Amino acid sequence: MGQTRVYTVEDKEFWEGLYAGGKTAWDLGQPAPPLVTFLKSPYALKPGRMAVLGCGNGHECLMFAQAGFEVTGVDFSKSAIQSTTRKLHQAGLLGTKGYLLERDLFKMHEYDHYYDYVLDHCTFCAIDPARRQSYAWTVHDLLKPGGKFVSLWWVRPDRQGGPPFALHKSEIFELFDKKFKIEIAYEPQDSVKERKGQEFLTVMSAR
Numbered sequence: 001m002g003q004t005r006v007y008t009v010e011d012k013e014f015w016e017g018l019y020a021g022g023k024t025a026w027d028l029g030q031p032a033p034p035l036v037t038f039l040k041s042p043y044a045l046k047p048g049r050m051a052v053l054g055c056g057n058g059h060e061c062l063m064f065a066q067a068g069f070e071v072t073g074v075d076f077s078k079s080a081i082q083s084t085t086r087k088l089h090q091a092g093l094l095g096t097k098g099y100l101l102e103r104d105l106f107k108m109h110e111y112d113h114y115y116d117y118v119l120d121h122c123t124f125c126a127i128d129p130a131r132r133q134s135y136a137w138t139v140h141d142l143l144k145p146g147g148k149f150v151s152l153w154w155v156r157p158d159r160q161g162g163p164p165f166a167l168h169k170s171e172i173f174e175l176f177d178k179k180f181k182i183e184i185a186y187e188p189q190d191s192v193k194e195r196k197g198q199e200f201l202t203v204m205s206a207r
Helices: 012-020 033-039 059-066 078-090 129-142 169-176
Strands: 049-053 070-075 098-102 115-121 143-154 180-186 199-206
Touching: 012 078, 033 059, 033 143, 033 199, 049 059, 059 070, 059 078, 059 098, 059 115, 070 078, 078 098, 115 129, 129 143, 129 169, 143 169, 169 180, 169 199
Parallel strands: 049 070, 049 115, 070 098, 115 143
Antiparallel strands: 143 199, 180 199
16 A cells, blocks of 8 residues: 655645635634734835735735735635635625635746735745745745735744744845845734734835
8 A cells, every 4th residue: 555645835735625624723814903904004005916925715815905906816725715716706806806816826927027016924934944035036026126025924933843834033034135125124013912922014125
């Protein structure tokens, strides 16, 4: 008998198993409060074309689409895409302000320099740490020159194992400083209780 394959975070089957089984403990069931606050702040972005990488159940996709952005949710879990599709459809935004791609975010080269914005919430910390530099380059490639990368990082430097994997603030600056100009960086004060002091919000523009 052959050995049973063990899937890792690199495999879509790993994530599909979690979403299909409802094992998504990281999902807040709503848009992350710091992103809600940011969208209503004086620093809010003007509506434009946005890719939400690792969109999961689509809470942020729906929020930004409702705010007038043209949003494309990207995930390689079929169940995650279906969940986001339902939200956008129920809001009457599917196909007008909300779109979906069931794709590996590292394989979207036909969309290079297509987006005004890229949004990340809990995706960077879920990929294999060995691919973090590749992720930074991928985000840069997806953005138009001067486009902005908005990320709500889950900073847990002492985290063992994963996902989510350990992340230190210094690594963010080291990885992204070469290709991005960091314009905004702060620790939100309205994180959910379980993530107080563990979140870090940045806005960067592609050099």
